[in-house]
Amino acid sequence: MLEQRHIAQTLDWLRGTDDIFRRVKPATPSPHLVSYVALIDPHARAIFLGRHRKASLWLPMGGHLEPGERPLDAARREAVEEIAIEPQFTVVGEEPLFLTVTTTRGPAAHVDISFWHVISGNSALEYALDPAEFDGGHWWDFDKSTLPDSDPHLARFLTKLGDALP
Numbered sequence: 349m350l351e352q353r354h355i356a357q358t359l360d361w362l363r364g365t366d367d368i369f370r371r372v373k374p375a376t377p378s379p380h381l382v383s384y385v386a387l388i389d390p391h392a393r394a395i396f397l398g399r400h401r402k403a404s405l406w407l408p409m410g411g412h413l414e415p416g417e418r419p420l421d422a423a424r425r426e427a428v429e430e431i432a433i434e435p436q437f438t439v440v441g442e443e444p445l446f447l448t449v450t451t452t453r454g455p456a457a458h459v460d461i462s463f464w465h466v467i468s469g470n471s472a473l474e475y476a477l478d479p480a481e482f483d484g485g486h487w488w489d490f491d492k493s494t495l496p497d498s499d500p501h502l503a504r505f506l507t508k509l510g511d512a513l514p
Contacts (some may be wrong), residue, residue: 364372385410395506403452403454405498410423440466447462
């Protein structure tokens with residue numbers, strides 16, 4: 349039900365503005381669009397999260413959409429920039445699995461409208477993250493009791509993802 353409310357709010361916002369891309373860091377305008385790229389090992393039921401330097405949270409890779417960029421294109425770009433891989437959208441397809449509306453923390457708090465894309469990974473591999481953005485990464489089981497301090501919607505995302513996997 350909460351996700352349906354977020355979708356309705358997002359659609360209302362999109363119908364009412366063409367100012368959807370961040371122009372001035374960190375928060376102008378608020379809200380603005382973000383694409384997450386969740387690196388998943390579907391067989392191990394694990395997600396790779398990076399320790400984000402600015403947010404001090406364990407997060408999927410991703411970032412703000414550039415002016416004129418579509419969410420899928422931003423997801424592809426962010427995978428190359430932050431994980432140094434060509435993303436494979438073979439887990440649940442190219443469409444985002446999840447949509448969230450989040451007020452960020454900190455002195456420049458703002459609202460991010462985030463599309464959660466899922467890409468395939470292998471938990472037996474180490475992935476080198478962009479050191480300007482992340483202090484390393486770690487594979488986490490979908491088990492919500494072991495998740496680190498992260499995006500407030502991560503547990504719901506993993507539930508939805510787990511339901512979508514065979």
